Amino acid sequence: MRYNTGNPVGTDGSSSPFDLHDNSANIDLFANGDEPAYPDRLGQLRKSISGMESEFDSAQAERAAEFDASQQDKEDRFNDFLVSSAYQFIGEYASGLVVSEYNQIFQKDGQFYRASPSTALPYTTTGTWASESSKFIPVGDAALRQELASGNTGSGAEMVEFAGRTVEAKLRDNPSPRDQPYSAVGDGVANDSAAFTAFEAVVTGRVVDLSGRTHLVNSAPKKNAYINGRFKIAGFTRNSSNISAFSYQPPFVHRFGGQLSKLKVSLSNPLEQITSVAFIGDSITWGVGTGEESTSSPNTALLTAARDDAGSYSWVNILKKYIGERYAFGAVQVNSNWAGSPSGQAIAQFSYNRFVFPRRGDFTVTQAAGGSMSITEQYSTSIEGTRAVMILGNGNAGVESSHSIKFKFTGFSFVLGFTCQESTASYYELLINGVSQGVFSTHAGVDGFVNNTRNNYRTHTFAKVVNADIEIKTRRNGETGLREIYLQSIKFNKVINLINQGIIGVATRWYINFNMGAFTDQYGSTCDYAICQLGTNDRIFQSNAPGGMNQFVYDLKEFLDTAPAATTKILMCANPAVNEDPTVYSFNMQDVRGVITRVAKERGLDMIDNYAAMSALDPSIVASDGLHPNILGHSLIARNIINALESA
Structure with a gap:
């Protein structure tokens, strides 16, 4: 029970044992009680340890919420800055791409990226995504949303009159197109090609809303991402945004x-x-x-x-x-x-057609032993396709030695290109998976070859092979003296x-x-x-x-x-x-x-x-x-x- 004497504290405190009893009870409640506060012996409410802990936790939660709100506000204001400034598309990701502003974006694997706030600018990309991906963050659909946001006309945004209506385009680095007569109709009947040509002479790299209209054009314009509309080409209608405007979507x-x-x-x-x-x-x-x-x-x-x-x-x-x-x-x-x-x-x-120089890379070139065997290269702008010729020289008289060119191939034909040198012309053998397809001459007069001329061709055709071993072997074929084949290229007709x-x-x-x-x-x-x-x-x-x-x-x-x-x-x-x-x-x-x-x-x-x-x-x-x-x-x-x- 409490005595509640009401004795004053005084200069030295109360000496009454009844007050000592009450103080002891108060200290117990202060230290161990669950209520936020208890009255002391004079009836004054005093905060308990439990009350002080509760107040601290509440204050801490409030401080954390204020901090999070502050950070979110900074992020929102930064994003608003980017949007109001308009994203600037600077190209596809590659080595040497210079990012000088935080509102510049590039495209990689169908997604847009901008520099992370922690990335120091200007930054030049290395082209090695694995090592520098952390320096960039994906934009997602913000590049599209910024063009569609209502009222977003400040900070360098201009209103462009196109096809009789207002189309928003960010033209920070372009002259104002406000007075350009684009005059596209958008009824699917009148040809709007000239209007788009004039428009893209000024406006490029932007998202442009076509307001649901169908434009008859000779070919689809490609210098902007056109959304919310259609292009009619050669009698058929396609969605305007089938490629560009949805390119940021990751593949499923x-x-x-x-x-x-x-x-x-x-x-x-x-x-x-x-x-x-x-x-x-x-x-x-x-x-x-x-x-x-x-x-x-x-x-x-x-x-x-x-x-x-x-x-x-x-x-x-x-x-x-x-x-x-x-x-x-x-x-x-x-x-x-x-x-x-x-x-x-x-x-x-x-x-x-693709011309390929048959040395190094996908080709293995070897030669027989002997000092009279040689491989040299010459270069000339008059040589079609590769501008180079590989001279396979064989001076081993009386010996059927050879050079060998090997590669893997799937297909049914290819074309060999030669420079014809009649004085030293020679032969070669074609083998497919080790099976000879015959021995062929590079002499003048054979298959229309002309002496001392470049860009002579012979086509080899066979049943389609898959991942076959192709080998071209030089052959002396009984001739004496120095024999040479001037091999320019192998021409593949890719289908x-x-x-x-x-x-x-x-x-x-x-x-x-x-x-x-x-x-x-x-x-x-x-x-x-x-x-x-x-x-x-x-x-x-x-x-x-x-x-x-x-x-x-x-x-x-x-x-x-x-x-x-x-x-x-x-x-x-x-x-x-x-x-x-x-x-x-x-x-x-x-x-x-x-x-x-x-x-x-x-x-x-x-x-x-x-x-x-x-x-x-x-x-x-x-x-x-x-x-x-x-x-x-x-x-x-x-x-x-x-x-x-x-x-x-």
């Missing part, structure tokens, strides 16, 4: 086997003379949904069915055009149709052959039973690669097979087992579907995605995931009927495939 792809990387290398390698790719699939691969596809009648559900024209902007046709521009350097696209198909243009082929084998309405089982000829090209050779997108129609209940995912697992594995082993296969999943009615479909598109991913991982195959790439979008925006992609949907699929290929 699962890399289980490296097949995409192998395809990317093949497209660029002249020693793989032909790169043939079959696109295996159903109506989405065929090209349904653009609204400008050709007639699909008759549809036999076989490879003899009618095909889509090459001009429509289906994902296959967009990919064909991209590969032609990027990997065939703009070579003419030669379109043709599949044998037996009554209409359409299933096949696109690109071809171009990229792309075949759309999408057949409307087919499921995997039907493809196995009737359409596996799709893996053979128009020349009767096995296709080198196949990008396979099946499963959409496998969801439908069949009259002669059980429904459910397990049947699709079985069919997809049998499809891969039945396909030629020589074809490098890449799996792909289609976009989401709106209609997943369980009375019609035994499983859904997410299940299709799961099966394809599981089988791809089990078989060690790369898998392009168009389902994931499209799943966050409203289907009414990207699909024409809830399933088949529209022009925008096809362009997004193409963008995902291109990003998957280029980042491999």
Whole structure:
């Protein structure tokens, strides 16, 4: 019990034992009590240790919150500065790229990056991303959002009058285009090519909103990223942003086997003379949904069915055009149709020449022992292709000694280029996988060779070989004295052959039973690669097979087992579907995605995931009927495939 005497503290404190008793109780409560405060013996509230701890914790939390808010405010103000200043695109990532401002961005593997606030500027890139990636941070979609932000007209932003409406463009380093008469119409009828040419003479490297209009042009303008509109070219309409404006999106792809990387290398390698790719699939691969596809009648559900024209902007046709521009350097696209198909243009082929100097690099050059054997090089601008000649000299009289040039090759032909020196001309032997293809002369008068002239050519043609050992051996062939071959180059005619084998309405089982000829090209050779997108129609209940995912697992594995082993296969999943009615479909598109991913991982195959790439979008925006992609949907699929290929 408390005495509560109320005695004053006084100069020396109270000496009453009753006050001592009360003080002892107060100290116990102060040290061990749970309440924030207790009254002392005079009735005054005193904070307990528990109360002081609670106040400290609250104050500490408040200080932490204030610090976080302060840091976020700094980050927000820094980002606002970047946005208001406008991102400046300075090019693709490479060695020697100079970043001098924090609002400058560059592109790498389909994403935009800017300098981290901790990176001292100016900074010159080394080109070795692994060692300097920490100095940059991804921009994400901010480069696009800054152009779409309402009211963002300050800090150097100007309003550009284009096609009769205001289009925002950041022109910090360009003269003002305010008075330029661009006068594009955007009705899909009047030709706006001149307007875009005038516009891009002033405005470049920007995101430009086309306000939903369709512009008829001779070719797509490429100096800006155009969004929210369409271009009509040669009678076909494509989404304006199918390549550039979505380039920051990372690819949705699962890399289980490296097949995409192998395809990317093949497209660029002249020693793989032909790169043939079959696109295996159903109506989405065929090209349904653009609204400008050709007639699909008759549809036999076989490879003899009618095909889509090459001009429509289906994902296959967009990919064909991209590969032609990027990997065939703009070579003419030669379109043709599949044998037996009554209409359409299933096949696109690109071809171009590459001259290769056959020494070092991919070539191994050796010579027989002896002081009379020599290899020298001469250089001249009059030599076509390589501007160099390799002189293979052999002075071993009476001895059948030789030089040897070896390399790996996939293809069916190549061309040897010579300088003809009749006084010392000699012979060579061609061997493929150790089998002689004959002995050939470099003397004047043979195959049209002219004495003392450069740029003479002989074409060697043979049945297609894959990764074959090619050897060119010099031969004396019984001649005496010094014998020489002036070898200038090997010329390869690189061929990229792309075949759309999408057949409307087919499921995997039907493809196995009737359409596996799709893996053979128009020349009767096995296709080198196949990008396979099946499963959409496998969801439908069949009259002669059980429904459910397990049947699709079985069919997809049998499809891969039945396909030629020589074809490098890449799996792909289609976009989401709106209609997943369980009375019609035994499983859904997410299940299709799961099966394809599981089988791809089990078989060690790369898998392009168009389902994931499209799943966050409203289907009414990207699909024409809830399933088949529209022009925008096809362009997004193409963008995902291109990003998957280029980042491999």
